[in-house]
Amino acid sequence: xxxxxxxxxxxxxxxxxxxxxxxxxxxxxxxxxxxxxxxxxxxxxxxxxxxxxxxxxxxxxxxxxxxxxxxxxxxxxxxxxxxxxxxxxxxxxxxxxxxxxxxxxxxxxxxxxxxxxxxxxxxxxxxxxxxxxxxxxxxxxxxxxxxxxxxxxxxxxxxxxxxxxxxxxxxxxxxxxxxxxxxxxxxxxxxxxxxxxxxxxxxxxxxxxxxxxxxxxxxxxxxxxxxxxxxxxxxxxxxxxxxxxxxxxxxxxxxxxxxxxxxxxxxxxxxxxxxxxxxxxxxxxxxxxxxxxxxxxxxxxxxxxxxxxxxxxxxxxxxxxxxxxxxxxxxxxxxxxxxxxxxxxxxxxxxxxxxxxxxxxxxxxxxxxxxxxxxxxxxxxxxxxxxxxxxxxxxxxxxxxxxxxxxxxxx
Ligand SMILES: [Zn+2]
Numbered sequence: 001x002x003x004x005x006x007x008x009x010x011x012x013x014x015x016x017x018x019x020x021x022x023x024x025x026x027x028x029x030x031x032x033x034x035x036x037x038x039x040x041x042x043x044x045x046x047x048x049x050x051x052x053x054x055x056x057x058x059x060x061x062x063x064x065x066x067x068x069x070x071x072x073x074x075x076x077x078x079x080x081x082x083x084x085x086x087x088x089x090x091x092x093x094x095x096x097x098x099x100x101x102x103x104x105x106x107x108x109x110x111x112x113x114x115x116x117x118x119x120x121x122x123x124x125x126x127x128x129x130x131x132x133x134x135x136x137x138x139x140x141x142x143x144x145x146x147x148x149x150x151x152x153x154x155x156x157x158x159x160x161x162x163x164x165x166x167x168x169x170x171x172x173x174x175x176x177x178x179x180x181x182x183x184x185x186x187x188x189x190x191x192x193x194x195x196x197x198x199x200x201x202x203x204x205x206x207x208x209x210x211x212x213x214x215x216x217x218x219x220x221x222x223x224x225x226x227x228x229x230x231x232x233x234x235x236x237x238x239x240x241x242x243x244x245x246x247x248x249x250x251x252x253x254x255x256x257x258x259x260x261x262x263x264x265x266x267x268x269x270x271x272x273x274x275x276x277x278x279x280x281x282x283x284x285x286x287x288x289x290x291x292x293x294x295x296x297x298x299x300x301x302x303x304x305x306x307x308x309x310x311x312x313x314x315x316x317x318x319x320x321x322x323x324x325x326x327x328x329x330x331x332x333x334x335x336x337x338x339x340x341x342x343x344x345x346x347x348x349x350x351x352x353x354x355x356x357x358x359x360x361x362x363x364x365x366x367x368x369x370x371x372x373x374x375x376x377x378x379x380x381x382x383x384x385x386x387x388x389x390x391x392x393x394x395x396x397x398x399x400x401x402x403x404x405x406x407x408x409x410x411x
Contacts, residue, residue: 004366006295006403007285007329008341010066011322012059012250013304015047015347015360015379019312027303027315027350028361029378035326036363037376039340043365045374046387047358048395050346054357059252059304062345065392066297067260068236068400076259077160077228079150085255086142086150090230095158095187098226099141099149100166101125101219108174108195108221110167114147115219121207122149125219128201134193135186141222144251149222151194159184162191164225174221191224198222235261240405245288247281248299262297274302274318282325286332294403298325307348315350339366339402342377343395362387364398 016026050062051071060081061071079096090096101122103112122143129141129151137155144150161180167173177191198221202208208218237244238261246257246264249271254264265284269277278300285298302318329340344360361382372385382388387395400406 004337004339004368004403005289005293006339006341006399007289007333008066008295008297008343008399009322009325010063010297010299011303011319011342011344012253012299012301013307013346013348013355014319014344015349015356015358016307016312016315017347017349017351017356017358019350022312026379027306027312028319029380030312031316031319031323033319033323033377035323035330036342038330039326039342039365040363040377041371041375042367043363043369043371044387044398045361045363045372045377045382045385046390047360047379047382047385048343048362048387049359049389049391050344051391053359056355056357057346058355059250059345060256062392063253063256064260066343066345066396067256067262068393068396069233069260070393074233076230076233078226079160079228080230081252081255081259082144082148082150082226083142083152083255084258085251086144087258088140088142088150088152089258090152091154093156093158093229094152094154095160095227095229096153097151097224099151099222099224101147101149102221102223103217103219104174104221110170110172110174110221110223112217113166113170113223116217117147118211118219119146122147122219124207125202125205128205129198129222132197132201134190134197137190139194139197147219151222151224153187153190157186158190159187160227160229162188162227164223164227165191165195166223166225174223177224194224195221230259233259235259237261240400242294242405243292244295244297245291245293246297246299247284247288249276250299250301253299257297263293274305274314276300276302278321278325279328282328286328289333289338294405295399300325303344304348307350308353310350310353312350336367339364339369339399341365341395341399343392359388362395364395364402366402369402
């Protein structure tokens with residue numbers, strides 16, 4: 001085992017703006033956070049740009065950056081990200097789509113792009129398609145949350161340069177897939193074959209017979225969009241020869257973590273939104289550290305959901321629960337050999353109800369880390385910290401350097 005180990009907590013959407021009902025404080029500043037304050041005082045702090053100043057990012061791009069990957073080089077598109085989220089290990093040459101279970105009529109007019117927001121038994125419907133072959137190409141279909149399904153084509157000579165079959169709105173006919181260049185002609189034909197396959201296997205599927213009998217729209221089609229292929233992504237675990245763990249419940253985060261080479265740890269109790277089992281997540285993170293992982297990342301979705309809901313008091317409650325996780329780290333780990341950090345993938349201010357380009361509160365703490373002398377966490381207090389103005393990529397490197405894992409440049 002190495003001399004030191006890293007533990008990073010990602011509080012999704014943590015950053016916020018001053019809120020009048022909190023006397024101009026942010027939820028992080030208004031929350032009681034004795035444990036986060038303890039760690040912040042033992043290290044460097046600051047407001048960190050997830051990507052570039054003023055550019056809001058999605059959870060996918062935010063996490064690529066936190067994991068040390070460059071989204072301008074490796075961003076594989078939504079289709080492959082959904083495939084990773086569904087647990088498919090993409091192979092070189094695979095192409096992947098975002099799929100929706102939808103309702104179409106006999107003329108393939110789309111009646112409902114989400115099949116009445118179907119949420120049950122989509123695994124059975126996906127199984128009806130999963131493993132099928134189209135002209136020697138294998139089709140993988142893995143259910144995601146609600147009406148979403150990841151579709152992967154595996155075979156020779158596939159191209160991602162094809163148009164979607166999802167017309168984008170109900171009332172329109174399902175789109176015929178067209179190639180965007182000559183090399184994609186065969187792939188487009190396969191996609192249109194996939195539409196026929198869905199028709200054949202889903203129309204009379206027992207799940208759909210039951211849905212019709214219950215007056216619900218059948219999920220008798222899969223609409224495809226967002227086709228992409230993963231580039232040559234070198235997992236960070238191979239790049240730095242390290243073992244990394246990710247404890248999360250959110251499928252997007254788990255997908256990005258797999259793409260980056262992290263081993264994933266999840267449990268149904270971890271995906272409870274603002275009522276997720278945070279103490280259980282902290283216990284799993286502590287277990288990963290004890291198992292010897294060089295870098296363990298634990299993700300909490302709650303702050304982002306509260307920001308989207310525009311609910312500062314809920315955000316404060318979730319932040320205080322996150323503080324209790326830091327309490328578990330403080331009392332259960334040997335802090336003499338730990339680099340403990342906090343960051344976020346982006347800000348989700350309650351006032352905006354969406355992601356913003358504001359930099360995110362971040363600290364990197366440990367016995368070997370220089371101290372900024374900042375005694376409490378908060379966007380205002382962190383403005384004076386040594387990490388302010390840096391990027392998520394910088395924070396990734398700083399953590400690895402603290403773990404003695406960053407190769408030297410030069411002799
Ligand atoms: Zn996010």
